[in-house]
Amino acid sequence: MDELKDTSTSEVIACENCGCPCPNNQKFCSKCSFPINGTAEEKNQFKAKVSGHKFLAKEAEKELKKPRIIICVLAGIVFLTGLYQGLANDDFVTMIVNLCISLLYLILAAWANKNPFGAILTALIVYITINVINAFVEPLSLFQGIILKIIFIGAFIKGIRSAKDAQEHLAELEKMNASTLGNS
Numbered sequence: 001m002d003e004l005k006d007t008s009t010s011e012v013i014a015c016e017n018c019g020c021p022c023p024n025n026q027k028f029c030s031k032c033s034f035p036i037n038g039t040a041e042e043k044n045q046f047k048a049k050v051s052g053h054k055f056l057a058k059e060a061e062k063e064l065k066k067p068r069i070i071i072c073v074l075a076g077i078v079f080l081t082g083l084y085q086g087l088a089n090d091d092f093v094t095m096i097v098n099l100c101i102s103l104l105y106l107i108l109a110a111w112a113n114k115n116p117f118g119a120i121l122t123a124l125i126v127y128i129t130i131n132v133i134n135a136f137v138e139p140l141s142l143f144q145g146i147i148l149k150i151i152f153i154g155a156f157i158k159g160i161r162s163a164k165d166a167q168e169h170l171a172e173l174e175k176m177n178a179s180t181l182g183n184s
Contacts, residue, residue, distance in 0.1 A: 017032050057170050057173060060163075064159060067163075076102075082101075
């Protein structure tokens, strides 16, 4: 009976990167593609690729702070403008609208912590929509503060690019089963 033992099964080893059990005769981990039986150079290249993506993801996340700040600054400007309109000009309807828009921007700034791409894109769309509506109501408002408007739109576009880059790097790290919190 001992002669009927199955000798075709190979020894199982744990992947150095993700800990997934893999057959010893397998060159790459089936979960994260780490070169289990690769050369030291292949293993170092994989680790360097992971480190590179971690670095780029952290850099992109740092860049995401700027659009969040821009959204908060917009909320503050709209809030102060609303207070001024309501208290100085007795235009309480405009004050309430501005306070609601300010609250919307604050919600988008908070949402940017969870979903930066969606929040920044939504803030850009809201900002452009409000400026287009203001241009229809008062055409000269389109040119008032044009430099500031260009700066805000540029910051939003840069933030959208950073959010997209961060998403791509984090997705690549997830494929490699590498935590962004681990050692670089």
